[in-house]
């Protein structure tokens with residue numbers, strides 16, 4: 638999946654004091670846009686320092702992959718013919734893939750830093766916490782952690798069949814039912830509610846499959862399988878979905894992004910017959 642970068646290791650230990658090195662990467666972030674070299678490479682510290690005269694105190698340490706660190710730069714720079722702002726969604730199809738994962742994760746943090754410059758409670762300017770990844774309000778003491786929204790992804794099965802759906806807009810291939818967990822509900826509640834809302838079916842035997850950090854929606858995806866409780870007609874939620882259809886495990890369509898949790902779950906269901 639997208640986050641599987643082995644043998645490289647992602648290390649998000651919060652370390653403010655690590656000084657930038659020449660071959661570390663700089664993520665110059667503004668409003669979901671990141672500065673890239675010819676839209677396909679992140680600038681190194683060495684390049685960024687030479688190009689924009691950036692100084693280490695403009696760089697916020699984010700995380701490390703093996704020995705390579707990533708620094709966020711919130712300053713707005715002037716693009717030129719080689720370097721310009723590119724939507725952070727470009728990291729979905731980035732080469733090499735581990736840099737795409739790093740860039741997406743950096744952009745997730747970039748958005749969090751950008752949208753938490755001031756305290757939502759008293760309006761005072763926030764400052765980075767010294768010990769953990771958080772922003773502190775020196776005026777009222779409020780502490781803000783990075784936002785990660787829980788999302789459930791549900792593979793509804795009935796014997797050898799699995800239910801695949803299509804959205805009206807956005808991601809177009811067949812996929813699994815999914816939705817955000819809401820205040821006051823368990824993940825299992827969210828699974829039951831989403832399935833009921835989107836296709837009007839009741840389910841049982843909900844069991845956990847696996848998870849995927851998904852920076853593009855500031856989410857943590859959590860995958861579950863569940864069995865159809867009793868035969869019913871699908872009642873499609875027409876505001877969100879264009880289609881919901883049962884597929885035999887040997888006959889699921891070969892479409893969609895291969896690095897997402899929903900795809901891996903479809904494959905797991907298909908292979909379970911072997």
Ligand SMILES: [Zn+2]
Nearest residue numbers: 756759774777
């Ligand atoms: Zn405050």
